[in-house]
Amino acid sequence: MKKSYKNYIALFIAAITILIACKKTFLDVQPVGGTALEVSYYKTAAEVFNGVVAAYDPLGSETGSTYSDKVGLLNTASDDCAAGGGSATDQVSWVVWDNFTVSVGQGPQGDLWGRNYTGIYRANLLLSKMDGVADLTAATKGRYTAEAKFLRAYYYFDLVRLFKNIPLITASIPTTDIYNIPQAKPEEVYAQIEKDLSDAIAEVNLPNTVPVANEGGRVTKGAAKALLGKVYLYEEKWASAAQQFADVNGTPGGTSTYGYKLLPNFGDIFKPTNKFNSESIFEIVHTSQGRQDWGGWGAFEGNVMVQMIGPRNYTGPIYVTGWGFDPLTMSLVNAIKTDPRYPYTVANIDSIVNAVPGRAYEKGYQNTGYFIEKYAPKSQYRSTLGGVADLNYPYDYIEIRLADTYLMEAEALVHAGTNTSRAQALLDAVRARVGLGSVPVSLPTIYNERRLELATEGHRFFDLVRTGQAVAALGSTGFTAGKNEVLPIPLGELSNTILVQNPGY
């Protein structure tokens, strides 16, 4: 009896042992909910749409290895703003682009480069994942395709302007080729951008306009044409540029076929409560709904630049304290002093603080007392939702707006020497909106108008470079011709790859 009992237990254990050893499915672990595998993703229209969102995501990138808001950085590089902040070492990457001591290892290049290539990867991926998705209609697929191509073009346009010599990648890279991608000629990049935008424009399912309430910020045909016009302008293809802009702009001062019209009140353009207004052609969207705290670093949904440009330790009305970045240069302040756009462009903190005792702010690095008004942190727009309010300002950037396309078309027409009367009308319309009289249209008057109209919106540095005015405007702060037109290729990108550093770095 006892003996057999003993043997049964031994047998039982042995049997279980064998059972475990043989149970093959034991090791087949599926990811817990919320984690999907790429191979089994992009199988429904909803999942494809999630990919569309991901492709837009880098547009609003505020931070990477450090603070790297594109508009804030471009302002710093231009003669509109200095770097500012708490000290000369507060944000080194801002300071070195301000005084053009950007070096291979130090500067904003890493974040600017990485964000755009992230966008390109996601656009490329999206384009490759839309075949055979059962519930994805041809119309939706067409629209997503056009959006992906627009976004790819947008990211490449930033890259080619910022870095000039860049790898051109339009499909997912085989693992074996990762380190062997050469830099393309800038012309090749521009050709790809033109092709992508032309494809997007040709896509019948890309809407001319979108319902603002729930699709504002998505790509429209008008945005694609405006961007293509801008690309042509940078390529100095004047006639082609003018042609694209003509469709976008319509009759100067009127409403174009895409519904664009200059706002009567200049100051209304930038209000976070007036998003997707009729002057907005392509808008980079931010929200306070993320309710984020510092843990959201790298993926902020709010506009952090707003916090950065506020006066430091400010105590007073209207504004909320910030970190003192992008103080306006006296060059801009003097240029715009008597212009009607002055109060909407310049926040004169010194005068506010000096007006009433008890008000104060800390004069940070390169302080002039003048700050950016268009995106200034104001108490009325400060998030009262959860999270760290500093990180959740809901301010958008209007990347392309109608006054910009008016002036770009005028510029193209003047260069082309055709239809200067339309050029004059476009310039006049921009000026008339703020109550200024006509001045004769010419490159200098257009350039001047661009500076005043678009101040601190991130266009100035590119304008100076493409029009050959950079040395004159920025030479005194350290700009070296033949070098500082572009940023260096980020240091990490040169390790183990065949990329070649830009000249001068």
Next chain:
Amino acid sequence: MKKIIMLCFTFFAIANVMAQNKTVTGRVTDEKGEGIPQTSVVVKGSKTGTTTDETGYFKITVPESTRTLVISSIGYAEKQVAVSDVPLQIILATSISNIEEVVVVGYGTQKKSVVTGAISSVKASDIDNQPIARIEQFLQGRASGLTVAASSGQPGASSTLRIRGTTSINNSDPLYVVDGVPVDIGGIDYLNPNDIESIEVLKDAASAAIYGARAASGVILVTTKKGRSGKSIVSYNGYYGTQAPAHKLDLLNATEYAALQNEASLASGGGILYANLAALGKGTDWQSLIFNNSAKIQDHEISISGGNDRSTFYTSFGLFDQEGIVAPQISQYKRFTFRMNADQKINNWLRIGTNLGYSHIKAFGVGNTNSEYGGPLSSAINLDPITQAIITDSAVAAASPYAPSANNSNGLGTLKDAAGNPYGISTIVQQEMANPLAYIKNQLGNYGWSDNFVGNGFVEVEPLKGLKIKTNIGAKYAFWGNESFAPLAYLNASTITLNNSFYRASNRSLNYTWENTASYTRSIGAHHFNALVGTGAYVDNYISRNSGITYQNLPINTFAAASMNFSIVPAYRIGSGSESNPHKVSSLIGRLTYDYAEKYLFTGIIRRDGSSRFGSNNKYGYFPSGSVGWVASKENFWPQNKAISFFKIRGSYGVTGNDNIGDFRYVSTIGGGRNYTYGSSDLYTIGYSPNALANPDLKWEQTSQTNVGFDATLFRNFSLTFDWYNKKTTGMLLGVNVPLYVGVGGPVGNVADMTNKGYELELGYNKTIRNIKFALQGNISHLQNRVTYLGADKQFLTGATLQSSQYELSRIAVGHAIGSFYGFETLGIFQTQAEVNSYTNKSGTLIQPNAQPGDFRWADLNGDGVIDANDRTFIGDPTPDWSYGFTVSIASRGFDLVVFGQGAAGNQIFNGLRRLDIPTANWTTKALNRWAGAGTSNDFPRMTTTDPNHNFSNPSSFYLEDGDYFRIKVLQIGYTLPSSLISKVNFQKVRVYVSGNNLVTFTKYTGFDPEIGGGSYGIDRGFYPQARSFTAGLNLTF
């Protein structure tokens, strides 16, 4: 000679006459007079024998002819005694060579004399009564081949433990196996060191291969205490003591600081900042505000153990409570532990047993313990001494920044002391450097907690003699979480909290293992065999649930008043949660050990592991090993001599693996959070995209190791163990660093290779001269780590970064030790402009055109005539070449003295205590010897505010310091009351002692503590130093 013959004759005569049995009694004790239970007492040359009872007494009936008894017990030297009519008093000396010791190997035990692998053992008795909280401290300095470095002096903090160097660039933490149950390294602090009976460190592949896929970085086998048959024993062990920091930094006082700031300002084109230096006086000593010179530490444990020949038990309750020496209000660790181990022999073929442990831990942590970004230590070092710690001037307190303002609504954010005075806010040094007093107040009450249940139960059947079939189920069920409150705070201009928030996290996880083994032992003549086969299933995160809730804008403003019962609008109630993926391993195990007459030894192991972390291409890995040994001293030709009485030579080779790389890295997974906002409603949409590229061929990291060593006993009293090893790790899983232009993170690939070579020596010496027992244990290890391959296209990976420096601080580079420091080399300081002007390249242009006298002369290492990123080189190594430890103990007449010292040598420390991007940060007094004119200094550059020559912002040899240290860890003096005294009150043992810990540290390093482990190994960013402590303790047994 004549006498002996006479004596023999007499014996012989008596034996002839009496020819009957007689009874011999006696007691076997150790040198302290404690009875040794379970000691074998055998008549020499026969099988007649008995064992002692739990107090060491024995009674044996022997033939009248018996002349000699052989007394032997594990851990003690065998002794032969002549029988006598009076009760025998037999004192056994602790075994010198420990040759007869049994060591725990994977899935069993083995006599140490026949072990063929490289295993170091540490016994509980080696570390009794020392104020240690964790197992790593148990091991530090006790075993060769082990480097242990505290990751923080924060109470309860873990240490970085490496067995034979860094095995992998991924995860080099060893596998902990507690009573047969693998326990994750993060949760090992549930274990009360007082409950540990012994620890075996499996160092070579031959020993560790039985744990296959998880053994590449070595295995630490922990055996907890078990009961012994005999009378129940109740023990109390406890101590109480105080701790203090051993060392403060010499920082500049206010006058010195202001003088240097003036100098820097003038050098950078500014004006005099502080006109009246003398008026500033000494200023604020921030360090004195955060250090606690009387931090308490106490530990109490009561254990009850006992049993009979069928069942045994061991139960213990422990309480450990330690206050931190830095910011003690927010630095504390309390642990309650409970253990119940039991073993039951149901009958002669069935045995069951359980080992159960429970712990509750509550810990307060200062946070940021080795970070340059704030925290009390970093702030105390960097804050200017001019700012007052507490503002007592009411006029100042009523003005900015203490007064209410937009950033400091209602002034609520201004933190105040008990007297209502605001804590000083520096306007000179800002960023994360908040007043540590305010920081402490801000963190007050925040704590973390955990409850761990770890245990196993087994059933063992022996259907045939020698065949044991065992099934063992183990599990760890862990609950942990934390609570924190962030009040409205205005700590300085850049550290502001405008909405208060209350956070509560709670998590739980369940890991389990199930192992089944069959082991068969057989001896045929002098041939001894043991065969083991088994299966194992291991599941981590079988359950894994994490959640956290944040309430914001509470109507109160302290942790004490915070509650989740407040009604808060939904917008301010934020929740988050997550689950982790299960990680599964399934294994087949096989082992054969064989020896011939304990002279020729062989062990062969093979283990097959399958892991859920790999795709179908490489799901399974095979991990074989073999080892041989030869006990030369057992050969007939080995001359009987005192010089070398035991000599064994060993050799082994084996392969182990590592799958400690995270889940689903062989495929590309989709992740969320790539969000964008559409429309004027401002509601954002969640976007999804792949997290990284896929690598379906991902497979195990393999570590192969060759080990050659010998064990010897010399002159009876010396034991010596030597090992040499060569460990090669291949196919290390490396997140392939793809260029950013790829647009997505790189996949993980089996890319990199690394070697660790070294040798180790362990030495023991025991000697009792008259009443004085002397023992010495020492070990020393040498290690050389080299990264040998990082992929065809890669020479290095960038390592740690420091603050805002544009350059990485360290690299993982081919041909160098992992984490080697990388930076510029200085060639002294330019004393004059003429020297700057003469530092030219081949074409005569200045190499450092912007340099001024007082700036570093950087070495132009690539000779291209400019100083840039390409002029960096390897300037140091954070891993010690040598680590060593020794214990000396002397006992006599009830008194005992133990000295334990431990040290490391051959490494460098990067002294990154001062913030580079805050030009106004304070300096140590080293700065008083800065360059201030020709000939004043050739190693400390001039003061500037802008640092145009990057004297300070370039990582360079300037920051490296010699990391060698030697530390007297323990000096303990105890007294055991004589048994004659205590036996009257029924005590078996009463010992009192005083102990000093971390008494002296010999080092040239100028920071707080040269022992810097943790995430940034060897980089001091404001390290929480280990305490120097004095404790008094009591051991009671009854």
